[in-house]
Amino acid sequence: MPAEAQRRIREEAAAVGAPTLTSFVFENLRRDIIAGIHAPGEKLRVEHIRAEFGVAASTMREALARLVSEGLVTAEGQRGFRVAPMSLADLRDITRLRLILETEALVESIRAGDVAWECQVVAAIHNITRAEERIGSMKAEDFSHWEECNKEFHRALGAACTSPRLQQLVEILYRQHERYRFQSMMRSAEDSGGTTRLRRNVHAEHEALMKAALDRDEDAARRILADHIQITADTFERRLAAIGEPKAKRAGRKAAGDSAVA
Amino acid sequence: MPAEAQRRIREEAAAVGAPTLTSFVFENLRRDIIAGIHAPGEKLRVEHIRAEFGVAASTMREALARLVSEGLVTAEGQRGFRVAPMSLADLRDITRLRLILETEALVESIRAGDVAWECQVVAAIHNITRAEERIGSMKAEDFSHWEECNKEFHRALGAACTSPRLQQLVEILYRQHERYRFQSMMRSAEDSGGTTRLRRNVHAEHEALMKAALDRDEDAARRILADHIQITADTFERRLAAIGEPKAKRAGRKAAGDSAVA
DNA sequence: TGCGGAGAAAATATCGATAAATTTTCGTTT
DNA sequence: AAACGAAAATTTATCGATATTTTCTCCGCA
Numbered sequence: 078m079p080a081e082a083q084r085r086i087r088e089e090a091a092a093v094g095a096p097t098l099t100s101f102v103f104e105n106l107r108r109d110i111i112a113g114i115h116a117p118g119e120k121l122r123v124e125h126i127r128a129e130f131g132v133a134a135s136t137m138r139e140a141l142a143r144l145v146s147e148g149l150v151t152a153e154g155q156r157g158f159r160v161a162p163m164s165l166a167d168l169r170d171i172t173r174l175r176l177i178l179e180t181e182a183l184v185e186s187i188r189a190g191d192v193a194w195e196c197q198v199v200a201a202i203h204n205i206t207r208a209e210e211r212i213g214s215m216k217a218e219d220f221s222h223w224e225e226c227n228k229e230f231h232r233a234l235g236a237a238c239t240s241p242r243l244q245q246l247v248e249i250l251y252r253q254h255e256r257y258r259f260q261s262m263m264r265s266a267e268d269s270g271g272t273t274r275l276r277r278n279v280h281a282e283h284e285a286l287m288k289a290a291l292d293r294d295e296d297a298a299r300r301i302l303a304d305h306i307q308i309t310a311d312t313f314e315r316r317l318a319a320i321g322e323p324k325a326k327r328a329g330r331k332a333a334g335d336s337a338v339a
Numbered sequence: 340m341p342a343e344a345q346r347r348i349r350e351e352a353a354a355v356g357a358p359t360l361t362s363f364v365f366e367n368l369r370r371d372i373i374a375g376i377h378a379p380g381e382k383l384r385v386e387h388i389r390a391e392f393g394v395a396a397s398t399m400r401e402a403l404a405r406l407v408s409e410g411l412v413t414a415e416g417q418r419g420f421r422v423a424p425m426s427l428a429d430l431r432d433i434t435r436l437r438l439i440l441e442t443e444a445l446v447e448s449i450r451a452g453d454v455a456w457e458c459q460v461v462a463a464i465h466n467i468t469r470a471e472e473r474i475g476s477m478k479a480e481d482f483s484h485w486e487e488c489n490k491e492f493h494r495a496l497g498a499a500c501t502s503p504r505l506q507q508l509v510e511i512l513y514r515q516h517e518r519y520r521f522q523s524m525m526r527s528a529e530d531s532g533g534t535t536r537l538r539r540n541v542h543a544e545h546e547a548l549m550k551a552a553l554d555r556d557e558d559a560a561r562r563i564l565a566d567h568i569q570i571t572a573d574t575f576e577r578r579l580a581a582i583g584e585p586k587a588k589r590a591g592r593k594a595a596g597d598s599a600v601a
Numbered sequence: 602t603g604c605g606g607a608g609a610a611a612a613t614a615t616c617g618a619t620a621a622a623t624t625t626t627c628g629t630t631t
Numbered sequence: 632a633a634a635c636g637a638a639a640a641t642t643t644a645t646c647g648a649t650a651t652t653t654t655c656t657c658c659g660c661a
Contacts, residue, residue: 096416097644124612133646135397138614139404146408148504154358155652157613170502177443240432242410246508359614386642395616400644417622419643 086131102130103140110149110160111256113263117163121150148253165314168257172310175250179306180299182235182243187293190237195291201230202287209280220262228255230283234290234302261313282308348393364392365402372411372422373518375525379425383412410515427576430519434572437512441568442561444497444505449555452499457553463492464549471542482524490517492545496552496564523575544570 087098095101106126109115127137141158144150152158186194208223231251238244282305289298349360357363368388371377389399403420406412414420448456470485490513497509544567551560 099644100416122612123614134613135400135615136645138397139401139644142401142404143408146405154362155613157653170504173502174504174508177439181439240435242432242436246436361614384642385644396643397645398615401614417643419623 098132099136099139099143102132102136103143105130106140107144107147107149107252110144111252111259113256113260115160117160117256119160121158121160123157147249149256163256163260165318168254168310168314168317171250171254171257172306175247175254175306176303178243178247178250179231179235180302182238182240182247183290183298183302184295185239185243186235186237187290187295187298189239190290194233194237197233197236198230198287198290201226201233202283205230205283206280224258224262234286257313257317261316264316360394361398361401361405364394364398365405367392368402369406369409369411369514372406373514373521375518375521377422379422379518381422383420383422385419409511411518425518425522427580430516430572430576430579433512433516433519434568437509437516437568438565440505440509440512441493441497442564444500444502444509445552445560445564446557447501447505448497448499449552449557449560451501452552456495456499459495459498460492460549460552463488463495464545467492467545468542486520486524496548519575519579523578526578 086101090098090101093101095104106115115121121141123134123137123141127134130137141150141152145152145158149161150158151161205223205226208219208226211219212223228251232248235244235247282301286298286301286305289301348363352360352363355363357366368377377383383403385396385399385403389396392399403412403414407414407420411423412420413423467485467488470481470488473481474485493513494510497506500506544563548560548563548567551563
């Protein structure tokens with residue numbers, strides 16, 4: 078009954094307001110990859126996921142092509158697609174570029190930002206503060222909500238930047254980084270028996286960042302953001318390295334090859 | 340006779356050694372866009388180019404998706420594809436990012452580069468020198484060869500950089516920039532009656548750049564490269580602005596809408 | 602036992618056709 | 632004559648099926 082699955086997908090896509098089936102599939106698969114449902118390095122057999130999503134091969138293929146452009150999937154001509162591998166080197170690479178680009182976007186925002194931008198930033202940090210209060214409950218849901226707020230705060234910081242390309246690159250890098258963020262969180266949760274703790278004084282860093290931004294202190298803001306990004310990455314690195322090999326969440330027929338965080 | 344066109348395309352693709360029909364179409368269309376054969380903002384009707392290339396719609400579509408990820412084509416859900424517009428603001432945006440990223444890549448190369456890297460750089464500049472000698476003949480072909488050498492030189496400078504992402508971004512930005520480069524060259528050629536002259540002392544800049552790189556003088560190299568990129572962009576900007584509206588090279592049925600270098 | 606290659610199985614890339622949306626055309630009404 | 636809206640025509644997005652390539656398997660041979 079392909080018509081069945083097809084109708085379901087189509088309805089779901091329409092419900093979310095996806096302009097196109099392809100973009101719906103794209104978003105979903107992206108989420109799955111970030112969440113580690115497809116392990117790094119795992120082969121993505123078009124025929125399989127195509128069936129899973131209930132769409133045609135060419136639709137699936139186009140969604141995959143988009144993921145390739147986001148760096149979450151790799152493609153080798155005539156040899157299909159696979160989930161982009163993860164590695165410490167890769168995390169460092171992402172971090173390095175985030176350092177360069179996000180600080181640049183922030184500085185530009187500080188120069189060009191108007192009051193509306195300031196409001197965005199203040200609102201975002203307020204949101205985080207609230208989320209942090211709730212996080213005491215240690216529920217995974219609250220934590221992922223905090224993640225969302227954190228993401229929004231970072232976006233707000235660079236929102237006044239006038240370069241569309243710069244913003245886009247920052248966005249893409251953040252998404253790639255999110256995969257590591259997610260892994261790190263999972264590991265941490267496993268370690269502490271299902272709950273998650275906020276590491277170090279993230280809140281203070283955010284406050285300082287906001288203050289520098291509102292004071293239009295470019296140098297301070299740049300420095301603080303750089304430290305923030307670097308420290309975050311270091312934390313992840315330690316966590317991932319400490320626990321060692323990642324386990325494939327839902328092992329396909331054969332284990333996912335060579336990819337490893339190690 | 341679709342089988343005819345199909346066979347021809349396939350042979351041609353095989354001859355160039357393209358791993359896939361899609362990638363062949365992708366490369367060709369990219370060249371066409373950079374060369375202005377498809378004007379900025381022009382609508383790319385899948386059905387048309389599909390027929391022109393002699394491939395199926397889904398193949399064409401995948402090639403277009405890749406071009407979207409390179410920023411040379413834009414796509415709006417349910418409303419098809421069009422050539423990415425060009426504008427002064429866009430040129431400035433590209434330039435800004437090139438300034439950030441290429442200098443970073445260069446500095447990294449200087450830190451990490453070994454003798455093999457030095458050789459690449461020296462070889463590349465020698466190549467340019469030879470090309471510059473030939474350029475006296477004022478033939479368009481020689482000029483485009485010089486362009487190729489110039490591109491190679493820039494690539495060589497960043498080749499020792501250890502960040503794959505950084506290299507990739509630099510590459511993509513250079514390609515986007517190439518479109519402006521090409522336009523600028525065409526205008527210049529029209530103005531001077533079909534021939535092209537080398538502007539200013541590019542050669543001296545290249546020499547200085549190489550020297551700083553080989554001396555491992557990060558600061559000097561960064562400064563020179565930044566100036567080099569900025570000056571190049573300024574030159575293009577002046578040329579394009581001076582001559583005004585771009586003319587669609589091969590006007591489709593209707594003029595290509597709003598896009599303009601102005 | 603281990604190597605190499607023919608053949609089968611699976612997966613990829615590509616095609617031609619269809620359904621859904623867009624844009625255009627053209628007649629009608631105020 | 633302008634504006635509106637419905638039907639036609641074009642175009643996009645999607646599908647199901649096919650041809651080609653890669654991968655796996657298994658058998659013969661040194």
